[in-house]
Amino acid sequence: MLMSKLFNKTILLFLAAIVLPVNHTSAQVLPLLNSFRGVTYQRPVDVSWPVLFENCVFVTDSIAITHSYGAVFRNCTFESRSGAFYVADSGDGIILADCEVRGCSELRFSRHPGVSDRNYITGIKVNGDECSALDDQESIIEIDGLELGDVVTAGKGGPMLMFMSADRNTLRAGETAILRLRGLEDDMFVGWRSSDSLADMVVDEPFVCRVTAPEHITDNGTIVVSAYTEYGLESACVLKLEPETEIIKQEKKSRKRRK
Numbered sequence: 001m002l003m004s005k006l007f008n009k010t011i012l013l014f015l016a017a018i019v020l021p022v023n024h025t026s027a028q029v030l031p032l033l034n035s036f037r038g039v040t041y042q043r044p045v046d047v048s049w050p051v052l053f054e055n056c057v058f059v060t061d062s063i064a065i066t067h068s069y070g071a072v073f074r075n076c077t078f079e080s081r082s083g084a085f086y087v088a089d090s091g092d093g094i095i096l097a098d099c100e101v102r103g104c105s106e107l108r109f110s111r112h113p114g115v116s117d118r119n120y121i122t123g124i125k126v127n128g129d130e131c132s133a134l135d136d137q138e139s140i141i142e143i144d145g146l147e148l149g150d151v152v153t154a155g156k157g158g159p160m161l162m163f164m165s166a167d168r169n170t171l172r173a174g175e176t177a178i179l180r181l182r183g184l185e186d187d188m189f190v191g192w193r194s195s196d197s198l199a200d201m202v203v204d205e206p207f208v209c210r211v212t213a214p215e216h217i218t219d220n221g222t223i224v225v226s227a228y229t230e231y232g233l234e235s236a237c238v239l240k241l242e243p244e245t246e247i248i249k250q251e252k253k254s255r256k257r258r259k
Contacts, residue, residue: 080104092117116236148232171213
């Protein structure tokens with residue numbers, strides 16, 4: 001029931017957004033918001049919106065799908081004809097559950113990964129060997145033993161994502177960004193963390209967080225803000241830190257003197 005409600009919310013969020021599909025002339029185009037079972041694909045699949053693949057086979061040179069807007073692969077087999085295999089050319093929110101990858105020496109989720117990407121695995125084998133998420137791979141979450149993993153492997157759930165948005169993505173010294181989460185049940189626990197210990201973080205509501213940049217920024221940098229649930233879903237957002245120019249510093253000094 002929880003997965004069904006969350007999946008429906010996710011679908012509505014996707015329908016409310018304007019998304020430009022990836023143009024890929026050699027890809028197979030699938031209907032939107034659908035599931036596919038027992039299909040063999042001989043080339044990359046062009047998908048728009050969330051999709052579920054179950055007991056499918058993907059034979060590919062490098063990628064299985066062109067872009068992920070939230071894709072679940074359950075009991076699927078990937079046969080790669082190259083050393084590195086990428087589940088998607090771009091995007092995240094991918095769940096690999098009880099799948100097997102053959103023929104490659106390296107498994108990656110995206111050819112163009114982002115710091116805020118979050119993907120999930122459980123019961124994955126690469127060339128016959130068990131594959132697990134490494135401690136230093138924050139973008140890959142092992143969901144074995146979590147509620148998300150139990151629901152997905154039981155065949156009860158489709159694509160799932162929670163979304164984090166910020167009212168501003170670039171901060172100067174002392175400035176604040178408000179981050180919000182969407183796509184979760186109202187009573188779901190959310191934890192927040194920041195990659196920068198000097199940034200001030202205040203949780204106003206369960207799904208709303210304020211992040212204030214340090215008072216002194218000398219170089220360009222980033223803050224990665226992450227949110228996580230006991231259920232297993234995670235989301236992240238990257239805030240850029242920008243040093244103040246000499247002109248802005250002088251303007252601040254002038255305002256202080258006028259006060």
